[in-house]
Each structure stands twice: as structure tokens, then as C-alpha cells.
Amino acid sequence: MDLPARVEDAIGGTAAPEAARSGFERLLERVADPARLVERLDDVALARGAALLGLGGAVAEALVSSAEDLAVLGAGALPDPPPVPKDAAFDALRALRRRYTLLLAARELTGELEATAAAAHLSALAEALLERALERVRAELRGRHPEVASLRLAVLALGKLGGGELNYSSDVDLVLLRADDAPAAPAEALARAFVAAVGARSARGHLFRVDLRLRPYGSAGALVPRASAFRAYYPEAGRTWERQALLKARPVAGDRELGAEALADLAPWLWRDELDARAIQEVLGLRERIAARAPGAERDVKLGPGGLRDVEFAVQFLQLLHGGRDPRLRTPHTREAIARLTQRRFLRGEEALALDSSYCFLRRLEHLLQLVSDRERTQLPEGEELALLARCLRRTPAELEAAFQDARRCARTTLDALLRRPFAPVGARALDLRDLLLGRETAPERAARLLEAEGFRDGASAWRHLRSMAEEKNPLWGPSGRARTVLAGLAPRLLARLARAPDPDAALRNLDRLTAPLGAKATVFELFAENDDAFELLCALAAGSDALVVTCANHPEVFDEVVDRLLTGAVVDPHAVRADASATLAARGPEALRELRALYLLWIGMPDLAGRANVQNTARALADVAEGFLGALVERAREVVRERGELPAEGEFLVLGLGRLGARELSYGSDLDLVLLSEGPAPAAAWEPLAGELLALARDGASAEGPLLPLDLRLRPGGRSAPLVRSLSGALAYWRGEGPGDRARDAERLALQKARPVCGSERARARLAAALAGVLYERSYGAELWDELTEIRARQVAATAPDDLKRGPGGLADIELVASALALRYGGERPGLREPNTARLLAALEAEGLLDPAEHRELRTAYAMLRRVLLRLRVRTWQPHSQLPAAPEVLRGLALALGYRDVGAARAEGHLREELAHVRARARAVCAQIVARERSR
Numbered sequence: 001m002d003l004p005a006r007v008e009d010a011i012g013g014t015a016a017p018e019a020a021r022s023g024f025e026r027l028l029e030r031v032a033d034p035a036r037l038v039e040r041l042d043d044v045a046l047a048r049g050a051a052l053l054g055l056g057g058a059v060a061e062a063l064v065s066s067a068e069d070l071a072v073l074g075a076g077a078l079p080d081p082p083p084v085p086k087d088a089a090f091d092a093l094r095a096l097r098r099r100y101t102l103l104l105a106a107r108e109l110t111g112e113l114e115a116t117a118a119a120a121h122l123s124a125l126a127e128a129l130l131e132r133a134l135e136r137v138r139a140e141l142r143g144r145h146p147e148v149a150s151l152r153l154a155v156l157a158l159g160k161l162g163g164g165e166l167n168y169s170s171d172v173d174l175v176l177l178r179a180d181d182a183p184a185a186p187a188e189a190l191a192r193a194f195v196a197a198v199g200a201r202s203a204r205g206h207l208f209r210v211d212l213r214l215r216p217y218g219s220a221g222a223l224v225p226r227a228s229a230f231r232a233y234y235p236e237a238g239r240t241w242e243r244q245a246l247l248k249a250r251p252v253a254g255d256r257e258l259g260a261e262a263l264a265d266l267a268p269w270l271w272r273d274e275l276d277a278r279a280i281q282e283v284l285g286l287r288e289r290i291a292a293r294a295p296g297a298e299r300d301v302k303l304g305p306g307g308l309r310d311v312e313f314a315v316q317f318l319q320l321l322h323g324g325r326d327p328r329l330r331t332p333h334t335r336e337a338i339a340r341l342t343q344r345r346f347l348r349g350e351e352a353l354a355l356d357s358s359y360c361f362l363r364r365l366e367h368l369l370q371l372v373s374d375r376e377r378t379q380l381p382e383g384e385e386l387a388l389l390a391r392c393l394r395r396t397p398a399e400l401e402a403a404f405q406d407a408r409r410c411a412r413t414t415l416d417a418l419l420r421r422p423f424a425p426v427g428a429r430a431l432d433l434r435d436l437l438l439g440r441e442t443a444p445e446r447a448a449r450l451l452e453a454e455g456f457r458d459g460a461s462a463w464r465h466l467r468s469m470a471e472e473k474n475p476l477w478g479p480s481g482r483a484r485t486v487l488a489g490l491a492p493r494l495l496a497r498l499a500r501a502p503d504p505d506a507a508l509r510n511l512d513r514l515t516a517p518l519g520a521k522a523t524v525f526e527l528f529a530e531n532d533d534a535f536e537l538l539c540a541l542a543a544g545s546d547a548l549v550v551t552c553a554n555h556p557e558v559f560d561e562v563v564d565r566l567l568t569g570a571v572v573d574p575h576a577v578r579a580d581a582s583a584t585l586a587a588r589g590p591e592a593l594r595e596l597r598a599l600y601l602l603w604i605g606m607p608d609l610a611g612r613a614n615v616q617n618t619a620r621a622l623a624d625v626a627e628g629f630l631g632a633l634v635e636r637a638r639e640v641v642r643e644r645g646e647l648p649a650e651g652e653f654l655v656l657g658l659g660r661l662g663a664r665e666l667s668y669g670s671d672l673d674l675v676l677l678s679e680g681p682a683p684a685a686a687w688e689p690l691a692g693e694l695l696a697l698a699r700d701g702a703s704a705e706g707p708l709l710p711l712d713l714r715l716r717p718g719g720r721s722a723p724l725v726r727s728l729s730g731a732l733a734y735w736r737g738e739g740p741g742d743r744a745r746d747a748e749r750l751a752l753q754k755a756r757p758v759c760g761s762e763r764a765r766a767r768l769a770a771a772l773a774g775v776l777y778e779r780s781y782g783a784e785l786w787d788e789l790t791e792i793r794a795r796q797v798a799a800t801a802p803d804d805l806k807r808g809p810g811g812l813a814d815i816e817l818v819a820s821a822l823a824l825r826y827g828g829e830r831p832g833l834r835e836p837n838t839a840r841l842l843a844a845l846e847a848e849g850l851l852d853p854a855e856h857r858e859l860r861t862a863y864a865m866l867r868r869v870l871l872r873l874r875v876r877t878w879q880p881h882s883q884l885p886a887a888p889e890v891l892r893g894l895a896l897a898l899g900y901r902d903v904g905a906a907r908a909e910g911h912l913r914e915e916l917a918h919v920r921a922r923a924r925a926v927c928a929q930i931v932a933r934e935r936s937r
Helices: 005-012 017-029 034-040 043-055 057-064 067-073 090-109 115-141 184-199 227-237 240-246 256-270 277-293 308-322 334-343 349-373 383-392 397-420 444-453 459-469 482-499 504-515 521-530 532-544 546-554 556-567 574-588 592-609 615-643 684-699 728-736 746-752 762-777 783-799 812-826 838-847 853-877 888-897 908-935
Strands: 153-158 172-178 250-254 652-657 672-679 725-727 756-759
Touching: 005 017, 005 043, 017 034, 017 043, 017 057, 017 067, 034 067, 043 057, 043 067, 043 090, 043 349, 057 067, 057 090, 057 349, 067 090, 090 115, 090 349, 115 153, 115 184, 115 250, 115 349, 153 184, 153 256, 172 184, 172 227, 172 256, 227 240, 227 256, 240 256, 240 277, 240 308, 250 256, 277 308, 308 334, 308 349, 308 397, 334 349, 349 383, 349 397, 383 397, 444 459, 459 482, 459 504, 482 504, 482 521, 482 532, 504 532, 504 546, 521 532, 532 546, 532 556, 532 592, 532 853, 546 556, 546 592, 546 853, 556 592, 574 592, 574 615, 592 615, 592 853, 615 652, 615 672, 615 684, 615 756, 615 853, 652 762, 672 684, 672 728, 672 762, 684 725, 725 728, 728 746, 728 762, 746 762, 746 783, 746 812, 756 762, 783 812, 783 908, 812 838, 812 853, 812 908, 838 853, 853 888, 853 908, 888 908
Parallel strands: 672 725
Antiparallel strands: 153 172, 153 250, 652 672, 652 756
């Protein structure tokens, strides 16, 4: 469309004229009278609107979706903050937040407003909106909770809002307090409603994401602690990083007097006369952990070396170091603190300049990144995205890259000079241990006797592990001494819980190994003491799986995230797995997937070991993780092969999951049975480079943990000697029993009954599923099917030990093959039987009258028990064992882990053997009965 001349003039002054033009065209197309709208706007509004639209991304979309907001971009004084109507509904508050954000962003993009000034305006707006939101929620709750009308509740802001440095997409870090005489229930109701309302989204956007995890005891603590409990927590249990956090604390809503009084009472704790060596090393340890965990740290504006966090860290350290003696240093604002530190000569002029200039430049970059993505994005992009940011800053991409590296280098060099080099942690691990509550030397003989009395076989070894747990292995954290103190209070409860484990000595050894690589053991022990769920999950992990303990020890960086997800009740989302894996691959490469895999395995395994997840859900989650990782590897392999010029120009690459993956019945350490297929004009051989790259990625960095993904392609048409990739038409012909050469037997079609497309485009997967259904269910099956099934089972039974729970008599194979055979025989006319999952298929067979209720009950009971025993057997060592352990102590441990107990003279392992023998015998008999019945039809 032709744009008015005034609009074209405004577009000409932007960093990205084409994007601005496209944005204006889209915006004006949505307006009933575009000419009238433009006529009402002054040139300032048009210029600012063009800047927003030229930047693109989220901020441009926000303006396009609400063209009326162009009017607020015009000339005039900037309100600080804008007036917030007292009776405004939440949608009106959200709209106000959006309009004011657009105005600030526009002024920043046109160079009228510094990033730090924009952050101050955003903070003032947030404060006003939070106050109004709290008032509105309080009014809405009065009917159900009359007490909220007079309830004294203070809202404290920390982090960026506390410092008046809020970003466009920042969370707001809040701590909520109630007066000591305020009842807990209405206070928590008010707090939950307030947080929900502030974070809720509508067509007009949202106010702010709220993060309450900085409250005392974090996520495990009370949602709205009493003011006295808030004041008591920090002197008793507060850590140095919490002192840093409270540097920025200030009341922003609610009963500000209550909040100010609570903070004033903490001043002696916060502003001590000095930082001792332990506190300094806690500060250093925290910063190094944050920097080490930042993906792509060299391009991270916020968390990478020399990023914003380093600048803030250096300033806060100097405030804590000197603020006890010099009250003039006590300010929550970073730039103001730099100025005061310089005035008081705690910073030299060049150091202050380096920190201040780096901070301002990095904040501007951070703002631009967030305006484009509407989220806390901190990675400096490359390519066209970088070029756009450079144009916004009136630089070339090369100049922007150089400026970014210079800012990081200045900040990091200053931090090294101020903090890291002077306070390097040398030999600090044993510092001041004698001053701890448990500083007295304990005689090893006495310790061993006490532990043996608690149920540990080898008291001396148990004492070594317990003492090891009390010592921080990381020299940056060792001086805190908190681990030993907290563990002392926790030890009776912890040892009693571990003594109930199948092998108490192994459980204690595992817990030692689990905590050894963690950056701050004290935090873990405090979590144990405060949160029963966390305590039980970690103890169950130590008691139940050597393999998962090793996984956690090899990847300690995932520990915090795993615990956080478990305690918040998050569940594994198959779509999120694929997205996580793809993002990790793109950012850090295949080896980083091991870390992500560790996160998911612990996330799934810990509730399983604690008895909080059933077998079906655990198996399904393991399959979803495997499928998500597989999809990400396929896409990565495709990119690599495309870059080499070896990817076919047309066609589809499909992956068919068989066996446990296809049925979503995966176990720990299971191989993934796959068939690789191609569709389209290119011959199957043209897709072999992609298959080879996929296998190489799946094996990447094979270590003691095994390959990244254990892929098994032996079930492909033609078996091991066949090419890796088969054309879809060729594979279908093979499975139908048509065409030249080898043809599939019913045994292979039995395996295909559990098949499920797991990779490929949605349409291609649908075509493959439909074609498979035709192969499997549009043919007739006679006695030959049951003859072949009987032959398969006879071979399996002859080749395995009698107590093999998978292939032995009455094992999983009996139940799975009979169920699959019934599905093949009757699935043509009864689509409900076309189900790869065995448990659901058994239920469908009963519903169709092909199993009577007694048969279904026997098979379902046997199948569930066998899967449960095998899952518990596999999780211990990760080995693909399907036989009961030969070693008596290992078998007993398995029985105890499964919940069996000694009854009189009868031992738990005996009960397990008897029950397994019973259900297997019944399953074998029922399966034989079904086979005989089907043969006679």
C-alpha cells in the first residue's frame, strides 16, 4: 500500500526502513480510517512509532496489535509514573503498562532516553501498578476473607525492581511480609491472589512475572512469613548471597511502614563492620557458579564474564565490604553506588569509569534484546539480528562486536582487581572448623559404635562418609562451615531414614557421592531440614539407584533445577523435551545433551524411586524424553548433512520407533529400536549420510554413561546386512510379503504391531501410520500366526534362564506377543485394537470381548508386576538385566526396595520369589489358553 508522505519521512530516519515500512503497512491495514489516524498524529509520534516498528519482534507486534497506542507516543512531558486510576480494572492496568512501555521503548530507540533512565521509569510504573493491584485484589477478597481489609501486608522488592533498574521483560523479585498479629490463612490467600493477578495474561498482555523464591528458605519457606520470622531468619540462617540480595530491598506496596521497619531491624546483620574470609569466599563461589553455568557465556550480556552480573557483583561486594563503616555507601541503585564508592575513594576514577560505562552499554544491549523477544534474552545474536542491533546503536556489526568485547573486558578486569585476585581461596577448606558447633574431635571408635547401633554394618566406613559429607569439597565454599553445622542438626533424622533403606551402608555412601560435587552442601542440607519432600526424594535416590547417583554426581549443575522442578510439581512435557534438546544442541552442541539428559532422568527417576510415580507414567516419560532427544538429533544431523551438500533436495526422512519406544514402555537404559525410512523421489541410498550422521551424534562422546542415545537398527527390513535406510515403498512391500527378495514373516509383523512414527513431518508421519495400519490390519491371519508365535516363544525360552522375567516362561514376552497377535488378527475390523501400548491394548481386548474379565485381570496383574520389578532392577545399575539377582544380598535389596518385608521367619526375598512364580504361572496358563482357543477358530 502507498503510505502517506509524513509516514515515509518518519520511516527514512529509522535503523531498518524496510521493516518499519512493512510494520506501518500492517498497522494501517487494521485501522478503519488510516488517513484520519495519521492526520491526528504529530511528527514525533510517527518517528517514535517508526523506530518501534523498525526494530521488529515483540515490541513491533505489540504496536501493530494496538494501533491506538500510537497516539501516546507524541510530544509532551514524560510522566513518572503515569497516573494509575484508583478503580482501574486489571485489563486497564495491563493496557497502561503496555502503552507506557511502548513510550519508554520508543524514546530509548530514538536516543531521547538512556537505558538506565528508562529502567528507572519502568520501576516507578511497576511500583504504582503493584500498589494498585494489591488494593484491587484486597477489595475483591473482602467477601470471602473479611480479615484482609485490615490485614497488614508489606510488599518488598529486591533485584532490579528494588534497585529501580527494571528491564522491559524482567521478573519482579518480591518478598511478602505480614504483621505478627495477622492470621496466616487470609494473608496467604491475599498473597496468592495478588501474585496470580499480577502474572495473569489477557489480550492486553500482563503486568509482571513474579518470583517469590528470594524469601526466607526459598521455595520451601512460608509464602508470607511473619515480620518477626523474617527478621529472625537472616541472623540465624542467612547467607552472604542473601545479604547481597537485601542490598536492593525496599518496600514498594502495601504496608510500607511494616516493610521499612523489618528492613531497618536487619541493618545490623546486613551492614556488619566487615566481611570475613568465609563470607568473601561464599560470594566468590556463588559468582563463579553462575558464570560457569551460563550457556554461551562469551556472548552472554548478563551472566557471562564481564557481563552485567559482574558489574553488579563488584559494586555489591564493595558495598558489603565497606558499608558497615560508611553508611553513605548504602544505596540499592548500581550507578549511584558506583558514584558514592568513587566519592569515598573505594573506587579509583578509571575503575569507576570502566564499571559505569560497561554497565550502561550492556544495559542498552539487554534492553534491545528484550524488546525484540519480550523475554529475558541475554545472548548477543549473530548474523542479521546482530546487524539490526548494530543499526539501532548507529554502529556496524563489527563495531558492535568490538564494543561488546571491550565492555566485558573492562568489567572483568576491574572485578579481578577488586575481588578475585586479592581474595583467592588458598587452603581455606579447614578454616575455623574448630569454632563450629561440632568442632570437637570425635573418637572414630565411638562414632563407629553409634552408627552400628543405628543399623549400619560397617560403622567405621559409615563415619568416614558422614564426616566427608560435612566437609565442603569446593574450596570456594569450604570456609562457610555451615554444612557441618546444618548436618549436625539433621543427622538423627537422616540416619534413621537411611537405616530403613535396603542397604543402609550403600545409601549413605551414595549420599556422600551425591553431595560431594555440589557447590554448596549447606544449601542441600538446609533444604533437607526445611522440606520433607526434598528430604524423601534425595534419600530415595541414594537408597535406590547407584546409576542415577553417578549421573547426578557427573552433572552437579542440574541438581538445583531438578529439585526445583520436582518441588513445584512440574511434569515432563514431550513438546518441551524436544524444544529443550534442540535449544541445547544449537547453543552448546551434542555433549551438552548429556547434562540435559541427566536432568530429565533424575526428574523422572527420583519420584519413581520414592514411590510417587506408577510404572506406566515412568515408562511413558522415559519414552517421551528419548523421542524428544531423537527428534533433536535428527534435525541436527539434517543441518550437518545439508551443510556438506549431501542432503537430498526433496523428500522425507522418517523414523519408526518399535519395541518399548514405539509402545511408550521404555525402561532405564533401554535401547531404542528404530527403522529409518525415506519417502520421495530420491533413492533411499541418498539418505544414508543423514542416517550415518544420526548414529554418530547418538554415540557422541560415549563414556562410562554409555552413548548419548543407544540406537538399535537391527529390526529394519532385511536385518543387519540391509542398508540403514529403506524406502517407504520398499519397506511396505517387504512387510506385506510382496516384491522380490526377502519378505517379512508374521514374526516381524508382530514386532511392527508396537511400531509408531516418531520423527518426520506431521503429514509424513500420518501417511506412514496409515500405511502401517494397512500392512498390519488389512490382511487375514490364520493358524500360521499362532504357530509362529509358539515357535518364537519356544526359541526364547530355550535360550534364556527359567527366571528371566522378560523371555522366560510366563514373562513379559508371553503377554506382549499374545496381545499383539490378537490385535493383528482382529484389528482390521476393530480399530480400537490398533494400540502399541501393552497395558492399554489389554484393556481394549477385554472391551472387545476377546479377553474375558478373569483373563484380563490375570494378564494385567502379571504384566504390571513384571514391569515394576524390571524397572526397579534396571534403575539400580542401568544394566539390561531381566533375571533376578543371584547374589542373596542383592536380591534381598531388590525385594525391600519393592516394599516386601520379613514376616516372622519368612524373608522378604522369599515373598518376592513366591509372588513372581505365582503370577508368571497364571500368565503362562492364560496365554496358552488363548493360543489354543484362537487356533481352534
